[in-house]
Amino acid sequence: MATHKLLLLPGDGIGTEVMAEVSRLIDWLNKAGIAKFETEHGLVGGAAYDADKVAITDATMALAQASDAVIFGAVGGPKWDGVPYEARPEAGLLRLRKDLALFANLRPAVCYPALAEASSLKPEVVEGLDIMIVRELTGGVYFGEPKTITDLGNGQKRAVDTQVYDTYEIERIGRVAFDLARKRRNKVTSMEKRNVMKTGVLWNEVITAVHQREYKDVQLEHQLADSGGMNLVKWPKQFDVIVTDNLFGDMLSDIAAMLTGSLGMLPSASLGEVDSKTGKRKAMYEPVHGSAPDIAGKGMANPVAMLASFGMALRYSLDMGDLADKLDAAIAAVLAKGLRTADIKSEGATVVSTSQMGEAIVAEL
């Protein structure tokens, strides 16, 4: 049995609580002889800042580079509002994405049937919803230079951010989207603002060219990101795979997640390029929700998104798709039994704590 090296980075807030449930699952899988995991632990975000005055240390980055997959909790919180910009909690997450070259962020927005009523949208609009947002993650306005604030004198400052995209960056994220669509409902919607942004013009041109050259069998449509956002709210089931840039992806994937009513349930994967020699790719898995400082430390957090993220790691990095299926089934079974954490509670359901939910899922497995 192959040994898999995992780096666990719980981060801040509820990150540590939900990561504890991943550890519970890993321990059980190791003990039951179902898999063989070696885990390292590291600090990231505010927790790293408190210890080392940086958002992630070089030593932790080295562990990330050496792991088969990074399992990431969440970062940030008001406690670190005043830290220097370069050391703010999010900088740890951004460094992981950039240094591991995790250019493809996969964010499924799935409406769990048991939770359709938790959505602010009408049940018929979201029931059965299953879309995949493919967000470019290492380019765009997140990393483009210049990115500066300059003092102009007279009490005036000028802030600048730069959105940059090269052809190859759009091509490779396009391929990820088209490949995923082939395994799903065979449709890709590309979103940009080509009517205002030059990066939108290039994005549109390159996605169209990749489609023409390599993926003519997949249906491709283009939407402006603002109308795309409207369409997401109006009738999300029109979408299968959405491919978009880093900043639009940030907004649109969060909105899509919220539509489902299942925010505490949604995992994500961030993938690098496949190494042509080893056949492996760098990868990080994290829940879509954040560190939720308001409920941190209360044992109330929903561990499902974190566990489902671990499930994505099994599927995309560790070649254990069967086990991932079993984990997904265990989660569905526990929900079907009426167990709910506070964020998804509904009438007639049993409200349980983070660890009770984790225990129940492991027991179901």
Place this chain on the structure above:
Amino acid sequence: MATHKLLLLPGDGIGTEVMAEVSRLIDWLNKAGIAKFETEHGLVGGAAYDADKVAITDATMALAQASDAVIFGAVGGPKWDGVPYEARPEAGLLRLRKDLALFANLRPAVCYPALAEASSLKPEVVEGLDIMIVRELTGGVYFGEPKTITDLGNGQKRAVDTQVYDTYEIERIGRVAFDLARKRRNKVTSMEKRNVMKTGVLWNEVITAVHQREYKDVQLEHQLADSGGMNLVKWPKQFDVIVTDNLFGDMLSDIAAMLTGSLGMLPSASLGEVDSKTGKRKAMYEPVHGSAPDIAGKGMANPVAMLASFGMALRYSLDMGDLADKLDAAIAAVLAKGLRTADIKSEGATVVSTSQMGEAIVAEL
């Protein structure tokens, strides 16, 4: 009675159809002696391109500069997908905004009670919704330089857009938001991505400073634009006034509009600075919806957003707030009678054409 000079720019698609209803209303107001309007007409967008190979001519811009208010329909459509970037339909709209220095875009998102059921959201989430999005309109990534596509050779291109904000630009849009909040529910939510963008850091800093200095009586909160988008979908009634930059404002105001189920009903105003000598400000009024090429020419378009935009002109530019109130009441009365254009049709309602709706509203007045 003062004479008001208006420039009507119908634009493309349903723009011409809904503008015809504004003309109907203006004619009636002139004839009834209720007001005195002098109107000029001009081309913008694809219509201007077809005639003059530009998205708006200098002559039309001169008319806009000389008018008390510009009434704008909508621009764009697949017909002009292939025109040169500088002459694309949207360029006409962007030139109007920039050359008239219309830095403040006011987009009310109101849920008309009669239309709550048209929303994809649950009625209890949107009923009674009344928020005001204040979007910065002449800065940010829309106009920052460099904005280029460069050929790098080897089949690679690089596209660049630049988001720039200066202190004074954030201050003046902040003041617009705080002033509006004072006349509403006294709360402003500022949205940016300070955890990723330097413009977000400056935005946050300047809005906070303006608040401290001049508007301590107004409640101010800050949200990251991605969680802000989520909160809009989850529970929009938590907001009163939202102030945000040009690109986030584009996305968030469209999403807010769609939430209400009243997209065909929503007006917007784009305002310049008040001239300290004349006390006047440049202004343009346009519906939130676009040119809807799919239904153009069929007499199906909903003229309410366009008429309500004219109503905002009465209120904000022409000092006829009473008449604006009457117009709003006439619109509400016609809806209450069950008249609906196709976009908002519901059981038991009478479906009418664009001109029938316009006629009914004028008759009600």
